[in-house]
Amino acid sequence: MGRPILELHNISKRFGALTALRDLSFHIGEGEVIGLLGDNGAGKSTAINLISGIHRPSAGHLSVDGHETLFTCRNDSAEAGIETIYQNTALVDSLSITRNIFMGRERCSAGGMLKLAQMREIAMEVLKSAVHISGIDSPDMLVGDLSGGQKQAVAIARAVYFKRRILLLDEPTSALSVRETEAFLNQVLKLKSENVSSVLVTHNLYHAYQVCDRFVIMSHGTKVFDVPKAQTSIGQLTEYVVMT
Amino acid sequence: MSTVSPSLPAATPPPRLHRRSALMRLISAPAGAILVAFLLLQLACITYALIAPDDFRYLSARNLTILMKAIPVLGCLALGVGILMIAGEFDLSVGSIYTLTAVVMAVQVAGGLNPFLAAGLAILIGVAIGILHGWITLRAGLPSFIVTLGGLLFWRGAVLLYNGAVQVRFDPGPVFSDLFGGTFLGVNAAFWWFLALSVAFFFLLHRHRFGNHVFATGGNRSAATAIGIDVGKVKIAAFAIAGGMAAFAGILATVRVGSVQPGQGTGLELQAIAACVIGGLSLTGGRGSVLGIFLGAMLIHTITNVLLLLRAPGFYLDMFIAVLIVGAAAFNSLIERKGRG
Numbered sequence: 001m002g003r004p005i006l007e008l009h010n011i012s013k014r015f016g017a018l019t020a021l022r023d024l025s026f027h028i029g030e031g032e033v034i035g036l037l038g039d040n041g042a043g044k045s046t047a048i049n050l051i052s053g054i055h056r057p058s059a060g061h062l063s064v065d066g067h068e069t070l071f072t073c074r075n076d077s078a079e080a081g082i083e084t085i086y087q088n089t090a091l092v093d094s095l096s097i098t099r100n101i102f103m104g105r106e107r108c109s110a111g112g113m114l115k116l117a118q119m120r121e122i123a124m125e126v127l128k129s130a131v132h133i134s135g136i137d138s139p140d141m142l143v144g145d146l147s148g149g150q151k152q153a154v155a156i157a158r159a160v161y162f163k164r165r166i167l168l169l170d171e172p173t174s175a176l177s178v179r180e181t182e183a184f185l186n187q188v189l190k191l192k193s194e195n196v197s198s199v200l201v202t203h204n205l206y207h208a209y210q211v212c213d214r215f216v217i218m219s220h221g222t223k224v225f226d227v228p229k230a231q232t233s234i235g236q237l238t239e240y241v242v243m244t
Numbered sequence: 245m246s247t248v249s250p251s252l253p254a255a256t257p258p259p260r261l262h263r264r265s266a267l268m269r270l271i272s273a274p275a276g277a278i279l280v281a282f283l284l285l286q287l288a289c290i291t292y293a294l295i296a297p298d299d300f301r302y303l304s305a306r307n308l309t310i311l312m313k314a315i316p317v318l319g320c321l322a323l324g325v326g327i328l329m330i331a332g333e334f335d336l337s338v339g340s341i342y343t344l345t346a347v348v349m350a351v352q353v354a355g356g357l358n359p360f361l362a363a364g365l366a367i368l369i370g371v372a373i374g375i376l377h378g379w380i381t382l383r384a385g386l387p388s389f390i391v392t393l394g395g396l397l398f399w400r401g402a403v404l405l406y407n408g409a410v411q412v413r414f415d416p417g418p419v420f421s422d423l424f425g426g427t428f429l430g431v432n433a434a435f436w437w438f439l440a441l442s443v444a445f446f447f448l449l450h451r452h453r454f455g456n457h458v459f460a461t462g463g464n465r466s467a468a469t470a471i472g473i474d475v476g477k478v479k480i481a482a483f484a485i486a487g488g489m490a491a492f493a494g495i496l497a498t499v500r501v502g503s504v505q506p507g508q509g510t511g512l513e514l515q516a517i518a519a520c521v522i523g524g525l526s527l528t529g530g531r532g533s534v535l536g537i538f539l540g541a542m543l544i545h546t547i548t549n550v551l552l553l554l555r556a557p558g559f560y561l562d563m564f565i566a567v568l569i570v571g572a573a574a575f576n577s578l579i580e581r582k583g584r585g
Contacts, residue, residue: 075472090470092463094530095456103460104471112453 002030004066005197006051006082006166011060013046013221020046022221023060028166031195033188035208037241038218044201047218048168051199052084053077081165085155085172093144097136098123100143101158126161127154149180156187160196167191167198173207185211205241209234219244275524275536277575282539282546289550300553311549312431316438317497319541321512322519323445324489326537329520330449331482332462332529333388337377337395338490339512344399345370346494346504350412359416367491373399374487378480388483396513403506412504425499434496441492446534458482463530518565519544522572531576543568 004027013021021043028034036044049055051062053071061068064080071077077084091100098120107115107122123139136150143151152172159167169188173181188198188211202208208215215232217225217240224244227236270276293302301307321338328335345366352362377395381388426433449455460468461475468475498504523540525532547568548561 074470078472090464090467092460092467092530094463094526095459099456099459103456104468104473106453106456108453113447114451114453114456116451 002032002195004028005030005064006080007063007066008047008051009060009063011047011050011057011062013043013050013055014058020221021050021057024218024222025060026216026223026226028197028199030165031192031197032214033192033198033200033212035205035212035215036199036201036218037205037208037215037237039241041220042218043221044218045170046221048084048170048199048201051077051166052082052168078164082168083159083162083164083166084168084170085152085159086170091143091151091155094142096140096142097127097146097154098139100154101126101139101161105162122161123157126157147177147180148175149177149184152176152180152184153187156191160191165196167196168201169198170201171203172200173202173204181207205234205237209237217241217244275533275539277579278523278536278539278543278572282543285543285546285550289546302550302553307549307553309432311545312435313500314549315541315545316432316434317493317500318512318515318519318544319438319538320441320489320493320496321516322523322537322541323441323534324486325513325516326520326523326525326532326534327445327449327458328388328482328486329517329525329527330462330529330532331458331479332465333378333381333479333482334517335374335377335392335395335483335486336389336513336517337373337392337399338486338493338516339509339514340396340399340403341370341373341487341490342494342497342512343504343506343509344373344403344406345491346498346508347403347407347412347506349495350414350498350504351407353414353416354412359420362416363420363495366495367488370487370489370491370494371484372487374483374485374490375480377487378483381483382476382479400510407506409506411506414498414501414503416499421499424496434500437492437496441489442534442538445537449534454478454481459530461529462526515544515565518569521569521576524572524576526576527573 007027008025011021011024012019024043024047026034036047038044046055050057051071053074053076056070056072062071063069069080071080074084092103095103098116101123102119107119109115120139127136127139136146136153143154146154156167167188173184176184185207188200191198192211200208200212209229212229214228215225215237216223217237225240270280289300289302293300297303321342325335325338348369349359349362349366352365353359357365373395377388377391380386381391384391422433424433424437428436449458457468457473457478460471460473461478465475468478494504494509497508519540520532520537521527521540522543523532523536523538525536525540544565547564551561551564
């Protein structure tokens with residue numbers, strides 16, 4: 001697998017008396033898909049929020065491309081090429097796909113007027129090349145008219161267009177149908193082939209096993225197991241998630 | 245490394261997307277339903293006016309002039325309130341701002357100030373009050389409904405504090421009067437202003453980056469924040485626009501009447517919100533169009549006008565508008581639910 005592009009070094013996170021993360025270290029390689037697994041309360045979501053800049057570590061640090069760094073807000077992580085795609089994707093239902101893809105990063109002329117035709121063309125191209133979920137036939141469709149899987153496809157298309165290197169996928173399949181899940185997992189693999197890394201947080205070990213190269217299992221705020229796919233099985237992963 | 249079977253078909257879209265008819269799509273568009281309603285009403289009025297020109301003087305020059313003079317005041321208020329509603333906030337104070345700024349302008353002109361400077365001052369005060377309301381709303385984390393309800397009462401009181409309960413005459417001279425109340429190409433100047441502002445608002449809201457941020461802020465505040473839009477700034481700007489437009493409506497009304505009554509404008513804020521709701525704006529923000537606001541204001545005045553021409557007693561007006569508002573809101577919410585599937 002490629003060189004590590006993001007590393008967590010001995011990260012701890014405390015919320016008052018509660019210790020959510022304890023001495024957590026792992027790395028994400030270039031073009032690598034990591035399954036971040038663990039039972040409820042293991043600290044997966046805190047870890048994701050920390051990587052995306054929503055939380056700051058109480059101790060320890062992150063490095064990007066080997067350089068120590070600190071994310072103080074969402075924009076910092078976005079600048080480092082990290083995009084978080086939540087179960088509830090950050091899209092506006094009442095706007096078109098094009099406007100959602102370019103939301104906050106509009107292509108404008110000098111006076112701030114939108115270059116709608118140009119954005120529409122790019123959106124169409126992105127939807128065609130990056131997103132393989134059918135049913136999205138026009139970038140003018142309102143996001144509110146899309147299904148859960150299609151919405152996620154749009155969120156991913158946005159991440160791909162803006163050249164994200166790492167996608168943080170927090171329970172992305174929990175609201176999807178079986179078909180949508182398959183299409184979604186296919187997308188993760190396609191992005192991997194284009195050297196985009198992903199961190200997949202899920203309760204569904206079968207989904208994780210389908211696409212991940214490596215598994216990081218967390219329990220009580222720390223890492224208890226870190227294993228490449230070739231050296232483990234679903235049975236062993238289940239055991240670790242349940243028993244630790 | 246396992247792969248997911250490539251032969252699996254990708255997720256299929258919900259079939260309803262294909263079954264929607266052209267009419268259904270038009271009606272579900274932000275201003276589609278009101279456009280249909282407006283055209284049908286016009287068709288009915290014009291037909292009846294042609295059949296019985298003596299009984300129903302809808303097309304008479306005099307009636308059209310009255311209509312064109314009446315619409316811009318509500319229309320300008322509604323444009324400002326509408327942009328704020330799309331950003332997800334309410335302004336109940338625009339009627340009071342409209343009166344206060346008009347009184348300030350009239351008093352200043354009576355005191356010898358150049359009317360153009362006085363009008364600029366009025367708009368500036370409107371904008372400042374809007375910013376103040378926005379700042380309090382965001383800073384204190386209060387619903388704008390409450391803050392601007394306070395504004396409604398406060399600025400109404402400020403009118404009396406400033407100049408007492410007396411009517412102020414407004415005589416700005418011919419240039420100012422012609423510019424805001426004259427006639428150009430047979431159409432009232434105020435109506436030209438309303439048309440021009442509607443076009444400007446269309447470009448601002450639907451073709452400018454700011455408009456995109458307004459829709460994003462009202463449509464999904466957390467998504468807008470996550471993507472890096474400063475939702476606080478967007479909302480404050482929308483409050484400022486609502487205040488400024490209220491002041492501008494005050495200028496148009498004052499020029500038309502030639503005086504300001506301290507009690508005028510009561511209930512106008514509700515009519516402006518009504519025009520927006522009838523025009524298809526969502527009460528929860530993020531949905532709407534300038535065309536909808538424009539037609540909403542037109543529709544309210546057309547219906548008022550028709551009822552007057554039919555010599556219906558005054559209370560019918562309010563009752564009719566009331567039914568229209570509730571009906572339109574119910575219709576909008578139905579469309580939104582359908583949109584969400």
